[in-house]
Amino acid sequence: MPHSDEATAFFVAVYEAVQEIPYGKVTSYGHIAHLIGKPQCPRQVGQALKHLPADPANTFHHGNVPWQRVIAASGVIPRRDNPSGAARHAQALRGEGVVVTTTGGGLHVDLSGEHGWFPNVLPSKGGGGDWVNEETMFPVLF
DNA sequence: GTTTTGACTAGGT
């Protein structure tokens, strides 16, 4: 739990944005950051998800916020210091049909298939395309 | 109280 109202608002914004990610798709921390008007705070997006409550009594919790659909812009599942957490993360994604490969102990999502980025194309690093513009869906942003 | 860390990313060397 955040220690200020502003932080709380930020957390809520993150959770709401994450809820918009469709089943079987993934997006990046940076994308969420853009959506909530803080394009330079992808780390804080990670903070918010890290502190997402597991207790269903909360407005936002593991049950209604698909935190696992958020990964690094490179397609890598971060969790540097917590391999088991990353494994759970990967497993949850596989359950949605997302292809996750384990290369040398590092987990990363296969973005080439239909279970790639949301929106359809994301950073050049991942899909090799342009960001969607206002026509498609999200106003964007990179 | 202060300092360090971290579920990041873009841009530069």
Next chain:
DNA sequence: CACCTAGCCAAAA
């Protein structure tokens, strides 16, 4: 291609 830096800001130490 690998590595480094700046920016961001809440948590944890």
